[in-house]
Amino acid sequence: AGKPGIVKPLPAELFTVRDTNAETNWAALRGTGYHTPVDRFFVRNHTSTPVLDPARWRLTVWGGGLRGRPVEFSYDDLRSLPAVTSSACLECAGNGRSYYGSQQGDRVTGTPWTLGAVGAARWRGARLSDVLRAAGLSRRAVDVMPRGLDPAYTAGGTDYGHVRRPLPVAKALDDVLLAYEMNGRPLLPDHGCPARLVVPSWVGIASVKWVGDIEVSDRPLFSPWNTVFYRLFGSAYPPGGSAPLTRQPVRSAFEAAPGAAFAAGRGHRLTGRSWSGGGGVRRVEVSTDDGASWREARLHDAPRPGGWVRWSTHWHPREPGPARLMARATDTSGATQPLRSVPNDQGFFFDAVVRHPVRVV
Numbered sequence: 001a002g003k004p005g006i007v008k009p010l011p012a013e014l015f016t017v018r019d020t021n022a023e024t025n026w027a028a029l030r031g032t033g034y035h036t037p038v039d040r041f042f043v044r045n046h047t048s049t050p051v052l053d054p055a056r057w058r059l060t061v062w063g064g065g066l067r068g069r070p071v072e073f074s075y076d077d078l079r080s081l082p083a084v085t086s087s088a089c090l091e092c093a094g095n096g097r098s099y100y101g102s103q104q105g106d107r108v109t110g111t112p113w114t115l116g117a118v119g120a121a122r123w124r125g126a127r128l129s130d131v132l133r134a135a136g137l138s139r140r141a142v143d144v145m146p147r148g149l150d151p152a153y154t155a156g157g158t159d160y161g162h163v164r165r166p167l168p169v170a171k172a173l174d175d176v177l178l179a180y181e182m183n184g185r186p187l188l189p190d191h192g193c194p195a196r197l198v199v200p201s202w203v204g205i206a207s208v209k210w211v212g213d214i215e216v217s218d219r220p221l222f223s224p225w226n227t228v229f230y231r232l233f234g235s236a237y238p239p240g241g242s243a244p245l246t247r248q249p250v251r252s253a254f255e256a257a258p259g260a261a262f263a264a265g266r267g268h269r270l271t272g273r274s275w276s277g278g279g280g281v282r283r284v285e286v287s288t289d290d291g292a293s294w295r296e297a298r299l300h301d302a303p304r305p306g307g308w309v310r311w312s313t314h315w316h317p318r319e320p321g322p323a324r325l326m327a328r329a330t331d332t333s334g335a336t337q338p339l340r341s342v343p344n345d346q347g348f349f350f351d352a353v354v355r356h357p358v359r360v361v
């Protein structure tokens, strides 16, 4: 068994482990394909992973946004709906949070991720729209709220109840899956077995795991996950915080460990990936001289909404000593990573260029 809260093994070379969460080690992605292998895919749990039996699992869809009574689906019912396969990144809104402190000197709260709270997978499941229509979706519906079967979340003496996060019906009917497979295999317990939402381009909290029921409402829904958490709070924002977070920002990471050694006087191939919830990534620039000059990296994937691009560039360091690698992506909407992120109290949406420390030896 792994650390508390996680069931899958967490080999030290694949993960940086932090209590109930596990962060992908970017160096372990080098040489892997487009999709993150499940054995190194990050895990983000508010509490701990429940191990549920698909044969006994039921999904109840209910609420004033349906034409009739609640409807129950078994695992077989879900699998008998038309199956869709789709590639999408999943990323925590707090990915990169530790850089607010280490790079900018800002004080923020939350899991101190570096950049490993992101992964891309091939998801297979039913369209949420097909599930909702099979349950008798009414035209009055405005919000749907999936709820997880993991233990209720308690923090600072407050019981917030089960993880549940409202989703506007327009997004629910667009590209959202109720997935039961990840990279060609049934979901592992840590990733939501028997079924989870996959909400492409949006903050990871929208992709509720271990879904037990979905409320469909004819009025806006609220939960701590769109009021207390997953908004931007702080001096740059209104007193009630920003609107609930939806699309992820633009980010980039090198497939290298912090402090990795590169031999001086030799050529090296630097590789990495960039992604954005605002559309596909169309350009990546790399700097190895603290931002004095930038060169365009070669992209190995076409820009695709909800996906990432792999890229590479060449580096020929001359002098031994410390160095910093920087990558800056631009998405198809024109958004480019800034050199500094505007801080918020809970440390979400760190989108600035990360200064990745390495050594030339």
Ligand code: MTE
Binding pocket: 041, 042, 043, 044, 045, 046, 047, 090, 091, 092, 093, 147, 148, 149, 150, 163, 190, 191, 192, 203, 204, 205, 206, 207, 208, 209, 210
């Ligand atoms: N769903 C439930 N029920 N409980 C959770 O704690 N965490 C969310 C989301 N869905 C969570 C959840 C968050 S914050 C993220 S980033 C993703 O799941 C992580 O998915 P993964 O663990 O499969 O990588």
